[in-house]
Amino acid sequence: GQPSNSANNTPVSRERIAVWITELLSSSTREAALMELSRKREKVSDLAVLLWNSFGSVAVLLYEVISVYPYITPPTLTAQQSNRVCNALALLQCIASHPETRTLFIQANVPLFLYPFLNTKSSTRPFEYLRLTSLGVIGALVKTDETEVINFLLTTEIIPLSLRIMQSGSELSKTVATFILQKILADDSGLNYICQTFDRFSHVAMVLGRMVLQQQREPSGRLLKHIIRCYLRLSDNPRAREALRSCLPDCLKDHTFDIVLKDDQSTKKWLSQLILNLEAPPTNNSQQQQ
Amino acid sequence: SATATTTATAPEPQYRLSDFKPSTFQSLNSMLKINSNITIFRLHPNLKTHIYSPIEMAINESFQTVQRSLKVATTAAEQIVRKDFVSNPDEQQLRTSARNMVAYLSSGLVLITARAPLQEQIQSYIKSHFYTVLGISQTSTMSANEQTTTEMIQQAANEIATSNIELCCCLLQRMTISRAIQIIDQRLASEIELRQRCRTEGRQLSVANNTNEERLPEQIRLHYGPFSSHQLAIYEDFVHFIPGFKPNDSEKRDLVTMDESAPSVWDR
Numbered sequence: 001g002q003p004s005n006s007a008n009n010t011p012v013s014r015e016r017i018a019v020w021i022t023e024l025l026s027s028s029t030r031e032a033a034l035m036e037l038s039r040k041r042e043k044v045s046d047l048a049v050l051l052w053n054s055f056g057s058v059a060v061l062l063y064e065v066i067s068v069y070p071y072i073t074p075p076t077l078t079a080q081q082s083n084r085v086c087n088a089l090a091l092l093q094c095i096a097s098h099p100e101t102r103t104l105f106i107q108a109n110v111p112l113f114l115y116p117f118l119n120t121k122s123s124t125r126p127f128e129y130l131r132l133t134s135l136g137v138i139g140a141l142v143k144t145d146e147t148e149v150i151n152f153l154l155t156t157e158i159i160p161l162s163l164r165i166m167q168s169g170s171e172l173s174k175t176v177a178t179f180i181l182q183k184i185l186a187d188d189s190g191l192n193y194i195c196q197t198f199d200r201f202s203h204v205a206m207v208l209g210r211m212v213l214q215q216q217r218e219p220s221g222r223l224l225k226h227i228i229r230c231y232l233r234l235s236d237n238p239r240a241r242e243a244l245r246s247c248l249p250d251c252l253k254d255h256t257f258d259i260v261l262k263d264d265q266s267t268k269k270w271l272s273q274l275i276l277n278l279e280a281p282p283t284n285n286s287q288q289q290q
Numbered sequence: 291s292a293t294a295t296t297t298a299t300a301p302e303p304q305y306r307l308s309d310f311k312p313s314t315f316q317s318l319n320s321m322l323k324i325n326s327n328i329t330i331f332r333l334h335p336n337l338k339t340h341i342y343s344p345i346e347m348a349i350n351e352s353f354q355t356v357q358r359s360l361k362v363a364t365t366a367a368e369q370i371v372r373k374d375f376v377s378n379p380d381e382q383q384l385r386t387s388a389r390n391m392v393a394y395l396s397s398g399l400v401l402i403t404a405r406a407p408l409q410e411q412i413q414s415y416i417k418s419h420f421y422t423v424l425g426i427s428q429t430s431t432m433s434a435n436e437q438t439t440t441e442m443i444q445q446a447a448n449e450i451a452t453s454n455i456e457l458c459c460c461l462l463q464r465m466t467i468s469r470a471i472q473i474i475d476q477r478l479a480s481e482i483e484l485r486q487r488c489r490t491e492g493r494q495l496s497v498a499n500n501t502n503e504e505r506l507p508e509q510i511r512l513h514y515g516p517f518s519s520h521q522l523a524i525y526e527d528f529v530h531f532i533p534g535f536k537p538n539d540s541e542k543r544d545l546v547t548m549d550e551s552a553p554s555v556w557d558r
Binding site for chain 2: 014015017018019021022025026027046049050052053054055056058059060062063066067069070071072073074076104107108109110112113116
């Protein structure tokens with residue numbers, strides 16, 4: 001049955017949270033404890049600290065993540081398995097978000113155990129939910145613009161994984177994946193990494209270009225906003241700016257998206273800035289030496 | 291639809307961890323599953339003796355991709371075990387738990403990242419090995435007879451790879467586990483030594499003052515001393531349910547008493 005305190009907004013007692021955390025350790029109480037903790041995670045501001053510093057909690061969460069690997073290929077994950085592992089992922093997201101635990105989370109390589117989920121292709125609901133929740137963990141990591149996070153991610157295959165989801169995921173997954181790319185680009189080392197070789201840049205530009213064309217058919221203001229932010233940031237790099245002059249989709253330059261962006265002043269401003277950046281004639285200033 | 295996934299179920303694992311001798315191929319040859327109805331074997335029975343070597347080559351080739359899994363798994367296990375056992379003076383609990391965790395993590399990563407490429411490699415190595423044995427050149431134009439043979443070879447390679455991928459992947463996982471345990475033992479050697487020294491000198495393990503501890507509710511704080519079996523259950527589960535293998539109680543003993551002499555494949 002539904003626990004009495006799950007629906008209202010009263011704060012959860014720390015004792016109750018501590019009991020659920022100890023209940024993670026036992027396989028008979030774990031599934032219920034995962035669900036309760038994941039439901040309460042917004043209400044306990046230091047839940048990440050409690051989870052990280054208590055014995056065995058992080059070990060349990062990794063155990064849960066890997067326990068579904070055998071159901072990934074061939075794809076046989078059930079809705080119940082997906083829900084359970086997504087509750088574990090929600091708690092990992094909580095650890096990824098918290099400033100006191102984020103570095104430890106990265107140092108322990110925990111995000112890398114989620115990548116096999118990002119790499120899945122099944123479009124059934126259990127897999128969509130698994131991909132979206134896993135993306136959410138990475139999204140939580142990049143949200144606060146820490147160079148340390150970006151430097152970690154650049155040593156992993158997150159860019160190709162995000163690009164694949166940006167092309168083929170559900171709209172929500174595409175939005176989170178594009179957000180991750182935007183945050184990587186926002187960092188100087190991320191922008192340099194992507195613009196370092198023509199192959200990397202052109203892969204990113206091709207995926208963004210296709211997404212813009214898709215936006216003409218099925219516009220989504222939220223997704224379009226992240227796409228435009230990615231382009232705008234790319235235009236900060238002199239070589240990428242040159243390339244974008246010829247490969248930015250025309251529909252971003254005319255009034256195709258005026259209606260979609262009607263109420264979004266900041267995105268409209270970013271789009272004008274992007275076009276302005278590309279219109280400026282090539283200069284011979286020192287930036288070009290990069 | 292969402293219900294579609296519930297109709298297919300994942301196949302049950304066939305092997306136990308203890309079916310494999312750590313870090314050697316000696317168990318493989320006798321365990322290979324070769325269907326003698328494969329057409330090409332009726333025409334060329336001697337080809338059956340040429341299966342083992344391409345499979346061994348394919349597994350050897352996988353060590354490259356396994357290195358990444360090893361690196362990720364050992365780092366994760368080291369960081370998490372260090373924090374969980376910081377106030378536990380029992381070096382046996384520390385060492386066994388670390389081994390169990392790293393076995394689980396590395397085996398899981400190999401299962402999910404190396405299995406599909408390994409299956410492709412096995413197939414392609416068997417194919418080219420059979421071509422060589424039968425003296426078929428893939429570049430020149432083939433006679434009708436040779437074309438039939440290459441089709442049969444293709445079919446045989448497919449079937450052998452499919453029926454042996456679980457076996458080969460389990461062997462690869464077993465070898466990875468051995469190596470992961472060597473690495474984690476080395477990484478935690480100073481922690482283990484420190485605990486041994488404390489005991490012989492009759493003093494307590496000094497625990498760095500962790501300010502976070504005071505913020506934790508009493509029942510989830512780390513207390514000084516060895517863990518109860520209830521607390522350690524998660525670290526026991528790691529070795530009981532290694533991904534890709536049948537659950538087995540004897541696994542625990544296997545990993546703890548594992549031969550510590552270096553497996554040669556990793557030292558090449």
